[in-house]
Amino acid sequence: MEHVKCLIIGSGPAGYTAAIYAGRANINPVLYCGLQMGGQLTQTTIVENFPGYPEGVDANQMMMEFRQQAERFGADIRDGIIVKADFSKRPYRLTTDRNDELEADTVIIATGASAKYLGLDDEKKYNGQGVSACATCDGFFYRKKVVAVVGGGDTACEEATYLAQLCSKVYMIVRKPYLRASDIMKKRVESNEKIEILYEHNTLGLYGENGVEGAHLVKRKGEADEERYDLPIDGFFLAIGHQPNTEIFKEWLELDETGYIKTQGDTPRTNIPGVFAAGDCADPHYRQAIVAAGSGCKAALEAERYLQTL
Template sequence: MNVENKTTTPKGDIEKVKCLIIGSGPAGYTAAIYAARANLSPVIIEGMQPGGQLTTTTEIDNFPGYPEGITGTEMMADLKKQAERFGTDCRWGLVTSVDFSSYPHKVVVDGNKTIEAESVILGTGATAKYLGLETETTYAGSGVSACATCDGFFYRGKDVAVVGGGDTAAEEATYLAGLCNKVYLIVRKPFLRASKAMQDRVNRTENIEVLYEHNTKEITGDGVVEGVTLIKRLGHDDEQEVKIKVDGFFLAIGHTPNSGFFKQFITTDANGYVITEPDSTRTNVPGVFACGDLKDSVYRQAVTSAGSGCMAAIDAEKFLAERE
């Protein structure tokens, strides 16, 4: 979800709401379902990409309740329909600034609409980092993925590549190695940045081949990923083009939590993930709650996001009840 980091509040009529939800992925929509059933009359600002990152995913097979699988777009449409069934007001829009310095909290949408909210649930998610290749976009959903746990199942018995050299890349590579025939781990440096324990796991896994000092030039294929062209560094000014055949290309170079527009008010860790109280979705600002990938740098699954969305709505309901 894209937002702008501004702090000005436009003049004009101010709409007052009991519960405002920012973000419309599994966390946001689930929070809306629970908040609506609790008679909080939630308003959800869906952002520029209603449904969030899952709408860029083709088949989802690991979300409970869909035994035959479902596309990300269809699942998000189902969640939105369920939220609306209980009275959620779903709105397309972009949050351009917030003011959590006083209560009720003020949120500005599209630069000209001010909403005054008694409770705010943040579910803006996190954006996977990409290499910036044009072919990453070309093959998105057709062999390019940023989540091995989500999509690895579709590559059973096949050859895949994972890009990255940290713990996440090592974890993704070893996970895929249990499913795939061969895993190439593409590392731009001459060493892995992963912890010693993760390096040992990679080195002990026979079907992982680490390609050190390789950079991805382009992804190739006819409609779907069929191979990757790499540039191997041979010396100070010498390099070699290398082509490998793969059916899947996994990015494991990190995520960026979409927290920039409210970081001046909400406590985050060094990477921008929102810090909440233990066993809770409460942030450092009373009445503001965080859920989903915005606060989760470990699991990043649709089902865990949905679960934390439920928690956020329950926490918001309790907060409002205590104020009455």
């Protein structure tokens, strides 16, 4: 069985940054990329809010540069997925999708979180061409344009409010006859002249030649009555929540009600000594690449200090 000092799970900004710091500390990190090499960030196109790229940067290019930097410092980066974890005793045992088993003195979990989608084929068709799950990431591209936000909770209200600062018009597509958001968020969107809330609406699909040009909607008007129509928009934002990719760790780690890993104070430490969490899998609030990168740095520093105690 292979033994490693530091195993990093995930290849987004958190995972790669952890690998950079762990590599520079000469602890020979091994990183498994997971399902999506480069993480959720690679589902967008241009990143304009990451420091150091004044003209913006292609998301895939940026993550490749993260990887190259980690490899420069000796990180062993591998394709593959960790499918099983056993944190019952040290060294910790983990299993890959190829049934390879590893023992690790420290583990940095940077598996991220996946945005929830409606399940429409058009969401995949127009991904990066008008469909987004991050207003902060992509809102700038829709300045003075018309967009729609799907969802009725606090996240949807926050996204709509943010987009209203940039866009000429923001529709909120809400399937219920009310908003689930807190009172303060309700008042914020209801009082914003740029935001129009479409209650009891569902999205049937999207249309457009070279990107999203509109949405096919259905409005419920009664028990057996509905109205179908097309809504011209330039962008379609999903704000119905995220699902942290933490399923295989739930037997061992403390998670919140949604599945995010609980960490101790402002540290990346989990309830298991030597196991650390970084990035979106432990961040239900910010979900930004720069925040994830910073948490990856903290996790690697903590792993280095922990190893010195063994």
